[in-house]
Amino acid sequence: MDKVNLGVIGVGRIGKLHARNLKYQVPGTKVVAVADIFEESARETASQLEIPIAEKDYQVLLENKDIDAVVICSSTDTHAQIISEAAQAGKHIFCEKPIALDIEKIDQAITAVKKAEVKFQVGFNRRFDPSFKKAKDLVSEGTIGTPHLVKITSRDPEPPPISYIKVSGGIFLDMMIHDFDMARYLLSQEVVELMAVGSCLVDPAIGEAGDVDTAIVTLKYKGGAFVEFPGYFPP
Numbered sequence: 001m002d003k004v005n006l007g008v009i010g011v012g013r014i015g016k017l018h019a020r021n022l023k024y025q026v027p028g029t030k031v032v033a034v035a036d037i038f039e040e041s042a043r044e045t046a047s048q049l050e051i052p053i054a055e056k057d058y059q060v061l062l063e064n065k066d067i068d069a070v071v072i073c074s075s076t077d078t079h080a081q082i083i084s085e086a087a088q089a090g091k092h093i094f095c096e097k098p099i100a101l102d103i104e105k106i107d108q109a110i111t112a113v114k115k116a117e118v119k120f121q122v123g124f125n126r127r128f129d130p131s132f133k134k135a136k137d138l139v140s141e142g143t144i145g146t147p148h149l150v151k152i153t154s155r156d157p158e159p160p161p162i163s164y165i166k167v168s169g170g171i172f173l174d175m176m177i178h179d180f181d182m183a184r185y186l187l188s189q190e191v192v193e194l195m196a197v198g199s200c201l202v203d204p205a206i207g208e209a210g211d212v213d214t215a216i217v218t219l220k221y222k223g224g225a226f227v228e229f230p231g232y233f234p235p
Contacts, residue, residue, distance in 0.1 A: 003030040006022060006033075007064065007067045008022070009034075009035050009061060009070055009073065010058075010075070011035075014073050015045075015071075023049050032051065033055065035054070035055040038056075039054070039056040042054040059085075068091070068092060069094065071095075072096060073096050075167050076101065076168045079098070080100040083113065084109050087118050088112060093119070093121070094122075094123065095123065124178065136185060148225050149227070150187065152179045152182055154175075155232060156175050159203055159213060160174075170212070171213065171231050172196065172215065176231040180217075183219055189225075196216070197215065198212030198214060198215030198231075200212050202233055214232050215230065215232075217230075217231070
């Protein structure tokens with residue numbers, strides 16, 4: 001089978017990780033190009049991973065007829081626009097979460113994908129993790145009985161750069177979005193009530209950027225059970 005030629009747009013923290021994993025861990029794929037607004041980062045990643053093309057402008061990747069699909073790892077505020085442009089260029093798309101912070105922009109991006117009839121996936125990776133899948137199966141099969149309280153614990157290894165925090169949507173929409181996804185996934189129930197509190201206890205710069213670095217969320221399911229999860233950036 002021919003390999004799927006990929007272009008990675010945005011090679012910051014997660015983009016570099018995706019590019020490396022695609023090159024060494026995912027059979028059937030070939031990373032042929034990377035792009036980043038910081039051209040030095042694109043060239044450095046391309047050199048380290050022996051990727052032939054490094055560009056500052058992602059449009060060059062969209063215009064490249066040899067690229068079958070793109071992996072969008074740029075900042076959150078650029079996702080929706082690049083999704084729409086990639087779809088119009090006929091590229092299949094994997095995009096880091098979230099699509100956007102505005103429902104209208106999300107709808108526009110999804111409409112572009114449907115119109116172009118390209119494949120599209122958003123990076124909610126935990127649904128594909130064997131441990132989470134096992135937990136889901138144990139609940140679905142009734143092995144552990146009827147859950148009344150779900151506790152989810154997850155951590156980022158370190159805070160992201162302040163420049164990223166300013167456009168990411170903050171700890172709730174960026175990091176803890178995975179926990180919201182898992183809450184719905186594990187019990188296959190919708191949430192009807194939410195309470196969230198947060199403080200800035202680790203890095204004052206995060207507070208100055210309008211975010212918090214320590215938070216707790218409590219959700220109530222339609223069936224009456226609860227889920228609780230903390231969010232925390234370690235110092």
